[in-house]
Amino acid sequence: MxxxxxxxxxxxxxxxxxxxxxxxxxxxxxxxxxxxxxxxLGFSYKWMEENNIHLPVVHMTIDYKSPAYYDDILYxxxxxxxxxxxxxxxxxxIHNEADQLLVTATTALAFVNRTTKKxxxxxxxxxxxxxx
Numbered sequence: 001m002x003x004x005x006x007x008x009x010x011x012x013x014x015x016x017x018x019x020x021x022x023x024x025x026x027x028x029x030x031x032x033x034x035x036x037x038x039x040x041l042g043f044s045y046k047w048m049e050e051n052n053i054h055l056p057v058v059h060m061t062i063d064y065k066s067p068a069y070y071d072d073i074l075y076x077x078x079x080x081x082x083x084x085x086x087x088x089x090x091x092x093x094i095h096n097e098a099d100q101l102l103v104t105a106t107t108a109l110a111f112v113n114r115t116t117k118k119x120x121x122x123x124x125x126x127x128x129x130x131x132x
Contacts, residue, residue, distance in 0.1 A: 001080040002130060004037035010072045021068040027060065030092050030105055033078035037090070041129050052114045053123060058087065059108040066102050073097045083130060084122040086111060 014025045035045055048055065068074055074094055081089040087110045094103040113120045 001082065002037070002041070003077060003079045004033065004040050006033045006036040006076040006078065008032060008074050008076065010068055010070055010074060012070055015070045019070045021070075021072075023062075023064065026062055026064075026094070026103055026105070029074065029076055029094060029103075030060070030062075030078075030090075030107060033076035033092055034090060034107070034109075037078040037080070041126070043126065043129075048123075049114060051123075053120070054112040054114050055088070055109040056112060057107055058110045060105065062103060062105040064103055066100055068094070068096060068102050074102070080130070081106070083127065084111070086119055086121055088122065 008029065010021055014021055016022050038044065038048075045055065074096060077093045077095070079091045081091050087108050089108045090106065092103070092105040092107075093101060094105075095101055111120045111122050112118065
């Protein structure tokens with residue numbers, strides 16, 4: 001399935017007193033991976049919201065393998081798990097510059113109509129782009 005690689009640097013404020021990335025910040029790294037995955041397809045969250053779609057996270061799992069540290073360069077690989085229906089599911093791996101696996105994770109996001117707040121099917125424009 002469709003993959004994206006996002007490069008980022010650990011900022012000082014994302015670490016604890018030991019210089020290790022605080023565990024809660026990995027959710028933001030996953031979000032960066034997702035938004036860049038979507039942007040590479042030609043869409044943005046902003047554009048989707050302007051077109052009446054919200055994408056709330058409805059499920060997330062994270063397995064921590066090894067810590068990341070202040071100023072590390074991280075690579076977030078974001079992979080679409082399957083063609084979306086009412087939700088879209090991603091698998092992630094985060095590696096450091098030495099290619100050490102630090103984190104594996106999954107997320108599921110629901111397609112929600114921004115106006116009615118009801119669950120909806122994945123939009124055709126996204127499905128068509130994925131089938132190209």
